[in-house]
Amino acid sequence: MAAPSPQMLTANRLSDGGVLYWKAGAWVEALDEGEIFADAPPAEAALAAAQGFVARNLVVNPYLFDVRIADGAVHPVKEREIIRAAGPSVLWTQKPEPGSRISEEIEYEI
């Protein structure tokens, strides 16, 4: 049986829906700054702790997702999480909007 994938914990910020990643009891906006859980027990513990942020009306819908580590960088396994981390893979026209989370490392062409 293959070893389970490492996981990360994500949620949306309540006030604006922004994507957040768990890092040592707090939240950050960049995927590559988030905490990676190699094993299930700490991942589940973080998910349980995230419920406290839900209860305090700071985030909604926290959940764990699979990642892989390649070339020293973290990559979500599923396309959905890649796009969620990077922002839409298509930007309106040729003009990136201010505040877009598209980063050079994750941007790609289909």
Place this chain on the structure above:
Amino acid sequence: MYRYDEFDARFVAERVEQFRGQVARRLSGELTEDQFKPLRLMNGLYLQLHAYMLRVAVPYGTLSARQLRMLARIARKYDRGYGHFTTRQNIQFNWPRLVDVPDILAELATVEMHAIQTSGNCIRNVTADHFAGAAADEIEDPRPIAEIIRQWSSLHPEFSFLPRKFKIAVSGSPHDRAALRFHDMAVQIVRNDAGETGYRVLLGGGMGRTPYVGYVVGEFVAKPDILAFLEAAMRVYNEQGRRDNLYKARIKILANALGPEEMRRQVMAEFEEIRRSGTLEIPAAELARIDAYFAPPEFETLPDTMPEASAAFAGWAKTNVSRHRAPGYAIATISLKPIGGVPGDATADQMDAVADLMDAHGIAEIRVSHEQNLVLPHVRKRDLPAIHARLGEIGLDTPNAGLVTDIIACPGLDYCDLANARSIPIAQKISRRFADLGRQHDIGELKIKISVCINACGHHHAGHIGILGVDKKGVEYYQLQLGGSGAEDASIGEILGPAFDKDEIAGAVERVIGAYLDLRAPGERFLDTYRRVGIVPFKNVAYREQLHAAY
């Protein structure tokens, strides 16, 4: 255009303040997310992949220049400078902050707009033929009855918690530009042998996981009786719709289970019951009052000749200009499908510029089409070259209405929380492959429609070529379907075979179109050729060396 009366204005204003209070209570923690979610959905507010998404209703797809400017203002002030026009003739903003949404709704209310019933298990925004009131083949403008249905269905106490969402479309023409047969219910204006106009009511159509083409449940409903008839059909559905199974809850499942004959019998029984009570007959004076809002503009007497201009204008006019009912006038489609662009997106600057164009040429209203384009319904033919030139300056002169690059695509995994794969990049890739205009004209009418989840927002079942994105272990794949149609010859596309990966799908589409060019008889559209020769010749070329996998 319909204008709010005092009741409408007060109702919408109260609803804004009610939602402002609900948002405040959510942010303070008085409401949990589980409690708040149905409330925000009733106001068109979703939480998507990256942010909230606000879906604003555009009733029967009609907007004034003032309303279009407001949409531009909201895009600029509260969002990221653009909006997305949808296959339900609505507009979606992809980046609003929850804390701003009450203010957005308050601003919308100042131009008689809202986001009510753009989500939830209720009767959604009523859609209409985007050529309504202008089409040469039209019997009557269908928007008065659309407005009456809108008023009747807004917060209807009996139909606010249906088994599932419910979508109604209306048309006044024999040529179906509103995909009537793919709606939960549809109302088509028809004329009987005595020369009277009335309503044909269709029911049970739908896309999604289990697509069905709707059938006629009322062949000729007299005008005063239409609400009673619709209410009767809604009651049959509300009572017997499958509330036990989300995937079987739409009326199409009930309609298919009962069959046309039994459905008609039950609807007629309810209809007679309602008629006996006499409560739902529309007074002639009220019909006339609503009709007056949609009176056509006073058309000038003009020569019915198309002005001569540049070759670029002639190319645009060939595809994007349609025949109008009044001599000297035309209908102009503004394509929101630039080559390689995002289908249905428009920037705030473009919306403002189009509103200015409307004012400059005395065009009071604009339409959003279910094909994700904009339509200027009443344009003097002599004004067309100037309009085309201005559209060119703002990047909206793509001459491709109805051609292979006029692709419908849902927002897909780039935005949507329900999506299984991306749709926009596939549309862009296909669009770029067929960028050559001569090639597009050679191919002729061809409707490509892309969805990436079973909700089928991109109408893939009704595409001449339909594409459905699926997720296989986290990787995007795309199924091809051929032979669908959303027009009066409605049909559901047939799945070609195994799905293609994201790098193969555009090539497969190109090979299928190549097969059509080889096989077509003179005058045949893609759909005609497909219906004549069947799926096999297309399958043979689509899979090339992987053909064995297709069988």
